[in-house]
Amino acid sequence: PLGPAPPAGPAPPPAGPGRLGIFSTVAEWRRSARSEGLQIINNADGELRLADGASSGVFESEVISATFGLNAVGALWRADVPPGTSLTLEIRGGPSATDLGEWRPLAGGDARPQDDGETQALEAALPLPAGTSFLQLRAIFEATARNASPLLSDIRLSYIAAGGPERAAGLERVPAPFGPATLTPPPEIIPRLSWGGNLPSALKPARQTPRGIVLHQIGDDTLEAPLPYLRALAAYQTQVLGWEDIPYHFIVDREGTVFEGRVGGPNAAVPRLSGGDPVIHVALIGASAPPAAQLAALQGLLAWLGQAYDIAPLGQHSATLSGTSVVVPNIAAHSDLVPDSADPSSQLRELMPELRRRVDQTTVRSRWYFAEGNVFDFAQRLAVLNPGADPANVRFILLRQPGPAVVREATVSGGGRVDLVINNVFSDTTDVPSIIEANAPVVAERFMTFGNDMTANAGVSQPSRVWYFAEGSTEETNRTFLLLFNPQSQEVSASITYMRDNGTTASDTVRIPPFTRRVVVVGDRLPNAGFGTRVIATQPIVAERTMIFGPGSTENSGGVHTAPGVSQLSRRWYFAEGTTQPPFRMSILVLNPNAQNANVAVTFLTQDGTSLTRRYAIPPTTRLAIDVNEVVPELGVATTVEADRPVAAERALYWRDNAAGTANAGAVAPAYTWRFADGRTSGEFQEYLLLSNPNRNSQARVTGDFGLANGTRGPKRVGLAGGSASRL
Known part of the structure; x- marks a missing residue:
């Protein structure tokens, strides 16, 4: 439901992702708690843009009530952002309409839903604080060019309420079963089925010979229950975005636990991200500098992957991005291949040269x-x-x-x-x-x-x-x-x-x-x-x-x-x-x-x-x-x-x-x-x-x-x- 938060008792969460809020029509854009410096136009049944003569504007939705606890939210939107303008989307949530926490960005990149190449999407579901059942959306419009404005046609929010065990302690760990034997020891990983990431049915992923490794950051630094979030992530990417599977071959949590991701291991191709470059995608849970345990696990994982798949940690390879051949590091940040991507964080990007050096030193040759x-x-x-x-x-x-x-x-x-x-x-x-x-x-x-x-x-x-x-x-x-x-x-x-x-x-x-x-x-x-x-x-x-x-x-x-x-x-x-x-x-x-x-x-x-x-x-x-x-x-x-x-x-x-x-x-x-x-x-x-x-x-x-x-x-x-x- 969309609208003011009604008083309601707790309700059981749905089994999978559901649609929580849609902002697309003139009527929906008008139902806001705050709209300053903006105008609603009738193009495409309703679009939001800067008012004439305005250089900035803010839209805040009314508080949205889910009437049950959420642990993650996803978003898809259609927008046009001309040069000299910017559009920032944010969301906040909490246990009540008056306790919504801080605004958090909804950042896009190269993620798109399966059947719609024009709609932008949040690549990874955004985790929400425990007990969240109320959300609010904000859109900030800015322009430095005269008579220019970003245009927001629609945005759709999807809730995820994934349950199950919260911590990885006690789950089965096995040596990563991929690739040839190596001197560098394979990491101990938690298999996909053990953490509750249901395997997609009848999936036969295209095969690749990986030439590099791309690092992502998903979630945030405060995430204390990684398992429900991983289940929410899988539900969002497969059921909301319609992808055949999650794109990350491995996921590393803040405590250094390594989780198996995409079915088929590092040889499973990921055409959806990084221009389809044949790389291994590794996601870190967090939004800033990795803590010591996570960084140590990442170094070991990258050293093993580099040796198993002949990827030199200090080397480079050529990739074709948007029809142009470019040279990128073998161990790259997502933003190295997709400059518009908001991940990883600036702190992790600054660590990349030192990380490559440490991985090279960690590799047992x-x-x-x-x-x-x-x-x-x-x-x-x-x-x-x-x-x-x-x-x-x-x-x-x-x-x-x-x-x-x-x-x-x-x-x-x-x-x-x-x-x-x-x-x-x-x-x-x-x-x-x-x-x-x-x-x-x-x-x-x-x-x-x-x-x-x-x-x-x-x-x-x-x-x-x-x-x-x-x-x-x-x-x-x-x-x-x-x-x-x-x-x-x-x-x-x-x-x-x-x-x-x-x-x-x-x-x-x-x-x-x-x-x-x-x-x-x-x-x-x-x-x-x-x-x-x-x-x-x-x-x-x-x-x-x-x-x-x-x-x-x-x-x-x-x-x-x-x-x-x-x-x-x-x-x-x-x-x-x-x-x-x-x-x-x-x-x-x-x-x-x-x-x-x-x-x-x-x-x-x-x-x-x-x-x-x-x-x-x-x-x-x-x-x-x-x-x-x-x-x-x-x-x-x-x-x-x-x-x-x-x-x-x-x-x-x-x-x-x-x-x-x-x-x-x-x-x-x-x-x-x-x-x-x-x-x-x-x-x-x-x-x-x-x-x-x-x-x-x-x-x-x-x-x-x-x-x-x-x-x-x-x-x-x-x-x-x-x-x-x-x-x-």
Whole structure:
């Protein structure tokens, strides 16, 4: 009903949107509480414009009563605003005719109802204060040009009274199920059906390949019940505007909760907004600067979207707007594409450059895991190399147990390296797995000293459900430990199978809580044995092996080596390092975890290009240990292992009467580029680079580019004959 507010008792709200007020005819424009500087003309059955000679005017409707509580209002209007004029539409509401609150703008942009391209519309329903059942409309006309006036033909208000749960607490949250797997974690979102946004029937949205992301702001800063508002928003846009679905792919509330929006996810096209530019639309609830929680959630959402859909946060793309090709930021404000749009707020627009920078820094473009970590018995250092030309932002996440996690951040210059000595952060725990994340591709290694020995390894770049180790021993003074790190948010179970040299097996099972590692002391289950190992987990984990050995060794002294497992078996393995010259003892360990025999050819390459091949048959679920000193005594060698079925292979070297050693898996293929984060020739350190060219018929020209601590480069070039090995 339109007219003065009658006294009335409460009435139940309607099920969906309804029409609350229409201002179109001469009679309707005349029913106003205030009309100054305006005139009503009979064109199109009634239009409102400035009176002759007036430069400003105001129209205020009578108070409109809904007789039931509202939580949002929508508006459609037809107006003509010539240059030199302006038209401002406002609305206010409250629980009584004398308590209507502040005037709030009804701002247009590029929103239009489905079947009427001339009528302007409020893009998103405007939330109303709790208990609102009275509304009032105001139109402000202004002109600076002589004899010019804006013209308002009609305006239609629609009420929405959406109920249901008000808060998101307790609703199901799931990782966003869209796009490919990414290093940047997908946000936890509340699915559409969980928040009550009924799915449109038989909707098959057109598909798009998004090239950018557009930010909107909807609602206001005082909205305390986001769920009823979201339901009202969906009802307004689909039932009043007639759109096939809401246009926002995601909506973020003031507390940082992310809601699923448009059906079909980011690949669902939105032809209604931003000129149909193929972009992902993200709406923030609010009308000013986002609070910290909302901004943090937005950064995470944008970082994930950028990586999942190949949208560079600092990049640009071309868009066609009103028939003109323009270049816009990949992360843009709605007003960047539609200058007439009233959203987002000026505060958010001012934040856009900093937001893009933060999103770029938040994007995880490389991640490295280290299951081994012990700063009580070891001196431990993490080294990160940035091979790119631009600086990289690096986060060291030290998951000390018991917690809490400790985070350190650093910027690594292009071509530079940064070290973090964990013992300088804390040194009171034997249990500190770690994760390194960076917003650029980096290489990460861990360096540990233990008594008179040391060990260095690259991290693991991808957790896996399955891991293999070819080396393992609990014979004599040898102690073997498996370190199983669970980076998941739920508990993981892992089954371990030990495969002895004689073909017999033993098994074990462990449970690993979230973000925790388990240390398996193999000697407790498998004493006095040489063995290989297979680990199968219910979810991807990170697995490493640490061995302590040598005369007089204990759990915190002696020789040591650590190594990650291999997550993929291979028919070929390559080893550049190897020597049987005194005082070294060398072994090649090959694990056949298959149910069939594996036939293996092991070829040893020397520095002068000669080679020797030995062949072996490995029974099922058996490890083969080859004493290389007996095959090629007193030689520096590289090694190639070839098998007729996938196997795991490692090379072990021991010296100083078994008081020092190293063991690592080989490479599954040669490569043109190899990078090492750690390197040192100062003090008592002596470093070697071991090179192998398994391509028998072609020479390799090798350039070693050493990034020195003083920022200079130290290149070294060598030639490597086909089928030969070299030590630098």
